[in-house]
Amino acid sequence: MRQPFVAGNWKMNGSRETATELLEDVVQGLVSSHCEAAVCPPYVYLADGLRIAKGSELVLGAQNVSEEESGAFTGEVSASMLQDFDCRYVIVGHSERRGLFGESDETVARKFMAAARQGLRPILCVGETLEEREQDVTEQVIRRQLDAVLNAAGVHAFVEAVVAYEPVWAIGTGQTASPEQAQAVHAMIRARVAEADDTIADRLRIIYGGSVKAGNAAELFARPDIDGGLIGGASLDADSFLSICESANSASTQ
Numbered sequence: 655m656r657q658p659f660v661a662g663n664w665k666m667n668g669s670r671e672t673a674t675e676l677l678e679d680v681v682q683g684l685v686s687s688h689c690e691a692a693v694c695p696p697y698v699y700l701a702d703g704l705r706i707a708k709g710s711e712l713v714l715g716a717q718n719v720s721e722e723e724s725g726a727f728t729g730e731v732s733a734s735m736l737q738d739f740d741c742r743y744v745i746v747g748h749s750e751r752r753g754l755f756g757e758s759d760e761t762v763a764r765k766f767m768a769a770a771r772q773g774l775r776p777i778l779c780v781g782e783t784l785e786e787r788e789q790d791v792t793e794q795v796i797r798r799q800l801d802a803v804l805n806a807a808g809v810h811a812f813v814e815a816v817v818a819y820e821p822v823w824a825i826g827t828g829q830t831a832s833p834e835q836a837q838a839v840h841a842m843i844r845a846r847v848a849e850a851d852d853t854i855a856d857r858l859r860i861i862y863g864g865s866v867k868a869g870n871a872a873e874l875f876a877r878p879d880i881d882g883g884l885i886g887g888a889s890l891d892a893d894s895f896l897s898i899c900e901s902a903n904s905a906s907t908q
């Protein structure tokens with residue numbers, strides 16, 4: 655049985671004041687449940703996250719990590735620095751990083767490995783653009799993104815990892831993938847990992863991201879291969895985020 659996982663990706667939003675308030679509200683509202691809940695605030699608020707989440711159910715993650723370990727890399731933050739702030743997770747390969755900051759499949763694979771080397775759990779994002787879906791190449795695109803990491807890191811690196819399927823056309827658009835569309839891709843991702851190792855594939859948590867809201871989370875999480883969500887906009891509101899966590903918890907106990 656896979657433990658459901660819901661992670662909030664705050665992206666570049668908020669201020670120290672709103673971040674602190676949101677962290678406090680999430681920590682207070684999180685009831686002990688089967689669902690693992692994480693938030694990924696901007697780097698500069700991780701220290702507040704560490705202080706506020708200490709001793710609570712809430713887990714911390716980061717939104718990005720350097721592929722390098724240390725040195726003259728102005729503006730970068732290493733995996734060991736994230737460890738210093740008790741981050742358990744780090745997002746790698748988000749489509750905004752791939753699309754806006756030119757991260758290639760190879761860069762993403764190196765970041766995945768840098769995180770794993772330090773014992774951080776990578777949340778590897780994969781997903782197709784609208785154009786790619788319309789050209790009917792979704793499967794090839796996701797296979798390519800996944801294979802870049804599988805080939806570089808090896809399937810055993812997926813024991814601690816999470817894969818997030820985030821169709822680019824569903825991110826921040828209000829246009830959620832239907833539960834059927836998402837389930838089909840999740841099953842395909844699991845089947846691809848199973849080609850390398852059945853047991854690892856069976857235990858791998860594959861979460862969905864792209865306009866997940868309190869109102870549509872339950873039907874997505876009810877699908878057999880959807881093990882939770884990576885939440886953007888709705889994670890900036892404590893009640894919405896907590897309600898999504900509760901949906902993941904209920905789905906897993908049904």
Ligand SMILES: O=C(CO)COP(=O)(O)O
Nearest residue numbers: 663825826864865886887
């Ligand atoms: O990109 C996302 C999470 O990483 C999804 O963002 P939205 O939930 O705002 O669509």
